[in-house]
Amino acid sequence: MRFFIRHITDKIFTILTVLSVIMLVAILAVILVPMLRKGLSAIVFNGTIEFRKMQLDLFSRGDIDELKNEDIRSRLYRNKIYETIESFKQNIDSETLSDKAGVIYRNFGKELQRKNIKGAEYQKLRSLSRELRDKLQAVFKSSDKKFIQENISDVLKFKNDIAFKDTSIDGLFVLAEDFASDIEHIDLSRRQQYAASLKELENIITKLLGPNPSLPVPALKMDRYGATRRDIAEKLLNRLLWLEQWQQDSPGKPMKRVITPRAELFAGTEIEPLFNYIRENLDEILVFKPAFYWQYFIDDSTPGHYFGGVWPEILGTVFLTLAAMIFVFPIGIISAAYLAQCQSDNLIIKIIRMAINTLAGVPSIVFGLFGLAFFVLYLMPLFGGPSKPCILTAALTLAVLTLPVMIRASEEAIRSVPQSYVEASLGLGAGKLTTFISVILPAAMPGILTGIILSVSRVAGETAPILFTGAIAFGPTPKSIFDPTRTLSYGSYDIAIGDKLAALVPHNQYGMVATLIMLVFCLNIAAIIMRAKISRKLKGH
Amino acid sequence: MKNNNAQINKEPKTSSRSLALTALEDFNGFAIYHSGRFVLFAVSFNTVLIVLLIFYFVIQQGLPFFKNFDTIEFFTSKQWYPEADNPKFGALSIIFGSLYVTISALLLAVPAAILAAVFLSEIVSHKIRNYVKPVIELLAAIPSVAYGFFAVLVLAPFLQTHFGLSTGTNALNASLILSIMALPTIISVAEDSITAIGRDLREASYGLGATRFETIFKVVIPAAHSGIIAAIVLGMMRAIGETMVVWMASGNANQIPSPWWDLTQSVRTMTATIAGDMGETSKGSPHYQSLFAIGIVLLAMTFLLNIISEYFLASAGKNSRKK
Numbered sequence: 001m002r003f004f005i006r007h008i009t010d011k012i013f014t015i016l017t018v019l020s021v022i023m024l025v026a027i028l029a030v031i032l033v034p035m036l037r038k039g040l041s042a043i044v045f046n047g048t049i050e051f052r053k054m055q056l057d058l059f060s061r062g063d064i065d066e067l068k069n070e071d072i073r074s075r076l077y078r079n080k081i082y083e084t085i086e087s088f089k090q091n092i093d094s095e096t097l098s099d100k101a102g103v104i105y106r107n108f109g110k111e112l113q114r115k116n117i118k119g120a121e122y123q124k125l126r127s128l129s130r131e132l133r134d135k136l137q138a139v140f141k142s143s144d145k146k147f148i149q150e151n152i153s154d155v156l157k158f159k160n161d162i163a164f165k166d167t168s169i170d171g172l173f174v175l176a177e178d179f180a181s182d183i184e185h186i187d188l189s190r191r192q193q194y195a196a197s198l199k200e201l202e203n204i205i206t207k208l209l210g211p212n213p214s215l216p217v218p219a220l221k222m223d224r225y226g227a228t229r230r231d232i233a234e235k236l237l238n239r240l241l242w243l244e245q246w247q248q249d250s251p252g253k254p255m256k257r258v259i260t261p262r263a264e265l266f267a268g269t270e271i272e273p274l275f276n277y278i279r280e281n282l283d284e285i286l287v288f289k290p291a292f293y294w295q296y297f298i299d300d301s302t303p304g305h306y307f308g309g310v311w312p313e314i315l316g317t318v319f320l321t322l323a324a325m326i327f328v329f330p331i332g333i334i335s336a337a338y339l340a341q342c343q344s345d346n347l348i349i350k351i352i353r354m355a356i357n358t359l360a361g362v363p364s365i366v367f368g369l370f371g372l373a374f375f376v377l378y379l380m381p382l383f384g385g386p387s388k389p390c391i392l393t394a395a396l397t398l399a400v401l402t403l404p405v406m407i408r409a410s411e412e413a414i415r416s417v418p419q420s421y422v423e424a425s426l427g428l429g430a431g432k433l434t435t436f437i438s439v440i441l442p443a444a445m446p447g448i449l450t451g452i453i454l455s456v457s458r459v460a461g462e463t464a465p466i467l468f469t470g471a472i473a474f475g476p477t478p479k480s481i482f483d484p485t486r487t488l489s490y491g492s493y494d495i496a497i498g499d500k501l502a503a504l505v506p507h508n509q510y511g512m513v514a515t516l517i518m519l520v521f522c523l524n525i526a527a528i529i530m531r532a533k534i535s536r537k538l539k540g541h
Numbered sequence: 542m543k544n545n546n547a548q549i550n551k552e553p554k555t556s557s558r559s560l561a562l563t564a565l566e567d568f569n570g571f572a573i574y575h576s577g578r579f580v581l582f583a584v585s586f587n588t589v590l591i592v593l594l595i596f597y598f599v600i601q602q603g604l605p606f607f608k609n610f611d612t613i614e615f616f617t618s619k620q621w622y623p624e625a626d627n628p629k630f631g632a633l634s635i636i637f638g639s640l641y642v643t644i645s646a647l648l649l650a651v652p653a654a655i656l657a658a659v660f661l662s663e664i665v666s667h668k669i670r671n672y673v674k675p676v677i678e679l680l681a682a683i684p685s686v687a688y689g690f691f692a693v694l695v696l697a698p699f700l701q702t703h704f705g706l707s708t709g710t711n712a713l714n715a716s717l718i719l720s721i722m723a724l725p726t727i728i729s730v731a732e733d734s735i736t737a738i739g740r741d742l743r744e745a746s747y748g749l750g751a752t753r754f755e756t757i758f759k760v761v762i763p764a765a766h767s768g769i770i771a772a773i774v775l776g777m778m779r780a781i782g783e784t785m786v787v788w789m790a791s792g793n794a795n796q797i798p799s800p801w802w803d804l805t806q807s808v809r810t811m812t813a814t815i816a817g818d819m820g821e822t823s824k825g826s827p828h829y830q831s832l833f834a835i836g837i838v839l840l841a842m843t844f845l846l847n848i849i850s851e852y853f854l855a856s857a858g859k860n861s862r863k864k
Contacts, residue, residue, distance in 0.1 A: 010752035017664055020656035025676055027721055031683065031691050335585040348582070354851070355589040361775075361847040362840065363782025364685075365812045366599060368819075369836045373598040377824065400591055407588070433577060461684025464784035464812070468819050489686045496690045497789055506694075513690045517683060524682040528675050 032517070039514020042507045046230035047291030049074055050210050054225045054307055059299060070287045077285045081274060082212055085202060088271050092194045094140040097175065101140070104171040105133040111168050129169055132158065136176055145183070152180045182270075197265045201240070208236040208278075209285065222306040222501070229507070230288055237282060241275055296511060303474060304501025305491075305508045310515050312477055316391075316485035317519070320466070321459045323395030323481065324402065328455060332406030333448065337436060339407070340414040360404035364464040371397030371469035391481040394470025401465055402455040409454060413447020414440060416538060446534050450527045457523040461516065463489040473498060488516040599840055603833030606630070610827065615834065621795050623818065623828040630831045634797045636838065638808035641797075642712055642787060643780040645804060646719035651773055653720075654727035658772075659757055661728070662735040681725035685785040692718045692790035706805050708792055713804040715791040719783060723776035730775055734768020734857050735761060768857035774850040778843050781812075788813035811835045 049070050055061045090096055108129050112122055132155050139151045158164060159173045210226035211218055218224050227233035243262040246255040263275040278285065299309030335352070342349060375393040380386065417440050425435040441448075463471070471490035478485045492513040495502040502509050562570070607615070610630055618631025657677075661670050696717065697709025706713075738761050746756040762769065792807025799806075815832050822829040 006752050006755070010754040013754040013757075014664060017656045017660035020653045021660050021673055023653060024657060024673070024680065024724065027724075028676055028680055031688070031721070034695055035687070035691060331584055331587055334581055335588060338581040338585040341581075348586075351589055352585055355592040357851060358592050358844060358847055359588060359595075361778050361782075361843050361850075362595060363784065363812060363843055365782070365784040365815050366595070366836050366840050366843075368784075369599055369602070369815065369833060370595045372819070373602045373833070374594060378598070400595075403588060403591070432574075457682055461682075461686065463684070463686040464816060467816055489684055492684075492686045492690055493785060493789065496693050509690075509694065513687050517687050520682055520684055521679065524679060525675075528678060532671075 035510055035517065036514050038507065038510035039512075039517075041231070042511025042514070043293050043296050045291055045293070045507065046288050047293070048226070048228055048230070048233060048286040048288055050226040050286065051228035051291060052289075053210070054228060057224070058221065058302070058307065059295070061295070074285055074287055077281050078209060081205065081209070081278065081285075082214070084270055084274050085198070085205070088269060089198060092191050092198065094191070097140040097179065098137045100175060101133050101136045101172060104168060104175070105129055107168045107171075125163055128158070128163075129172075132169070132172055136172060139176075139179070148183065149180070152176050194266070194269075197262075198271070201262070201271070204236060204240045205278075208233060208240065221302045222304070225307070227286065228307070229291075231507070232505075233282065233286055233288075237279065241279060297515070300477075301508075304499050304505075305495055305512070306501055306505055310488065310491070310512055312486045313488045313491045313512065314515065314519075315477065316471075316487045317460050317489070317516075319391055319478070319481075319485060320395050320398060320470070320487060321456050323391060324398040324459050325452065325456065327396060327399035328402055328406050329452065332403060332451070332455075333410055335403075335407045336410030336414055336448075337440075340411045341432075341436070356404045356407055359400070360408075364401065364462055365467075367397055367401045367465040368468050370400070371465055376469055386482060389468060389470040389484050391470055391478055391483065391485050394466040394485075395481075397465045397469045398459045398462060401462060402459050405455045405458055406451055409451025410444070410448045413444040413451065416447060416534075417443040418538075446530055450530050450534070453523050453527040453530070457520045457527075460523070461489055461520050463487075463493055466490060488512065488519065492516055596840070599833060599836045603830060603835075603837045606827065606830035606834040610831075615831075619795075619797065623831055624821070628827055630827070630834075632811075632814075632831075632835060632838075634795055635809055635811055635814050635835065637797050638712075638791070639781055639787075639810040639812070639839075641808055642715045642719055642791060642810060643777055645712065645716040646723055646780045647773065647777055649716060650720035650723045650727060650776060654724050654772070654776070655731055655762075655769065657724070657728050658731035658735055658769075659761075662732050663753070663757060663761070677725045677728055680721065685722065685783060686789075688718050688722060689785040689789035692786060697790065704805075708807060710790050710792040710807065711805050712791060712798065712808045715787045715808075715810075716804065718786045718790055719780045722783060722786065723780045726779050727772045727776040730772035730854075731765075731769045734765045734772065737768065737857070738764045764860070765857070767853040767860065771850045771853035771857060774846050774853065778846045778850070781846070782839065782843055784812040784816050788816050793817060811839050815839075 049067070052062050052067050052070070056064065056067060109126060112125060117125070135151050135155055139148045139155075142148055142151075155176050156173060164170065206212070206223075206226070208226050211223065227236050241262055242259050243265065245258050245260070247258045248255050261275070263272050266272045266274075293309075296309035297314060298311045300311055301308035339349065339352065371393055372389075375396050376389055377387060379396075380388075380390075380393065385392075421439050421443055422435060425439040426432075430438070466487065467490070470484045471487050472484045473486065473490065473494040475484065475486065495509045495512050615630055615632050616636070617633055618629065619634045620629040620631040621635060622629040661673060665673070692714050693710065696714055699709070700706050700711075700714060701709035742760055742764055743756055746760040751759070787810045791810060791813060793809045793813055794807035795809045796806070798804070798808060815835055818828065819832055822832065
């Protein structure tokens, strides 16, 4: 029995260890898969005509003629939407209608003057038309159906009056007739409500289809185009079709989400069928086509990363990394050589090792503080430079941060060079320096390269040290190393937390972080493969 | 080669140079050797210089704070109103927040990490191990900002909808991610120290009839304890110094959770306070100095942990060398 329990414990333990490792793999998958999958959707997606318009306007890319054809076909469907909304708007918007009546009345006055009608006749027609106008305006403001019908029939009595024949006052009658036929379906008491709902509807439609072409072009680039991709179009369509409200059944109870069709708000009006129309014709309206937007990696972005890509961020990351490597590479290799070659375990070596370990343990944010206090506020003014965060200070801070990684990897690589190499070289009469440069260094190079790659990936991913020393969320491309820069790492932070606009375009959020992860991973996988090759080679000896 | 042949074909010179060096050559060699060594030393010593500079500059900027404000209040008060007219700098809940997420992260990470280390060093073949190691390396390679991104945009909404929490960015979220980030460090150091235990101990244990579980828990892990402690300390250093994840995922609420075990409340850590507040301060203001003061505390903590880990690593090295 006792043996049985021991046996079972042993098995359970083994299973637990296996589970822990499976969990590691699962964690990696859970973290990476959603981020990379959604990040990929920034590049491969189902693009709309709005996307192609945006590409043509902002980046002059794409086939103009084909886009024109698509646009013409799309317009056929769009115009109906715009017209329906326009006419409905007129009917519920009493002020516009009143203004129209006023304009017609004034035009009529001018017409009378042109026709040289004077005296009593003029006064009569003028007062009569004023009466008609006032009546119509009262009608437009009213919400009492009976009053409206009476007044409109009063107005229409004058329709066949010879005095008004073929004059501009006809417009008033057309207006009155239209209004009479329209309001049959409209609940006038809900006019205010209609106006509010219509405004919201128009907003969503503008976001979905882009601004109405008859209106002036919006100032902001992000407002100039509708949904650029299928997922966003469908999200907007959902918002268009369904109205989400938070309701409370009774005081004290939690709010409940209630979803109703938005069409109900416009029940019985000419807007109602529009919802189905848009849903059924979305394909024709937006002309979906698969898009492979590899230019995501070479495009600049509009504010908030609403449109465009991550080129400035990639460029900034590469600049920073290169600059940091220029500082860290010589110091790292030389220190590693010193540590590896000086076999003596004296006090100085111990102190240097201790310093390397301490440096490796300093929190990255403290590097940021140090970079701010030393490089930005002390060193730059000391050399007469501007005391502001820039690429140089950020690169120096990152170089300091990655120094231990570099030294450790290089030292290990130099130590792993077989002693026989060194002895052979020394035996041939080469000096220590010659041996190091022409024998040890080439043999250790793959290992050192691995160290460099790992440092690069560390530098590219670090955010905290460059928060105060040279990273910005949005700004022009740097012209020299004395300008701050955008980076993938800080950009990933900003696009997730800082930027409210970016929350509207999740594919761009994920695209940025996926680019960063891919960059770091490619470097790391290269390092892993290289190390495997080296260890195989060393085993061969 | 050509050169050599040419030399061989030549008549051997009778006046070949003597093997003994002249005084000048001797001196030159001596000078080159020692000046070369000195250059190597000077460059290598830069690391020490940098560490000293880091300590000097962080302390220099932060020290005025401890002179001008009440140090005791800094460590005991929970009132943190740095921008008020009558500023209050009580960092207790901030320091507590850092320790809180770090320790809860370690509670999650350490058991899993030790199991994984045992798996890698004791149970699987070398071949499988070579497939698992890159996974751990990749986990370590993911930039912290990507972890933070995941915490905010994937994990936080998940926690909010599936566990009915009022906010997804809280101590639980930060601890979960921190534990994932601490895993690779703990696993690799612990695995090294377990592997370093000689075969003789294990074989003696198996020879006495112990199962694998008993061998590992009663022999191997006690023998490797200093390395494992060092691993945990290093993991703790990683977690306490982490900035982006806690800044993005912990909710940044300046409070001590009550009841204290309630992980679903938001907290604020030292690193996040520095990262979040530095942009709003002007150089030399009390707020700016207070952030450097937090930096000093952070630096002191990690330095202490570093010394502890080095002590245990050194004793682990001694233990394994003895065998």
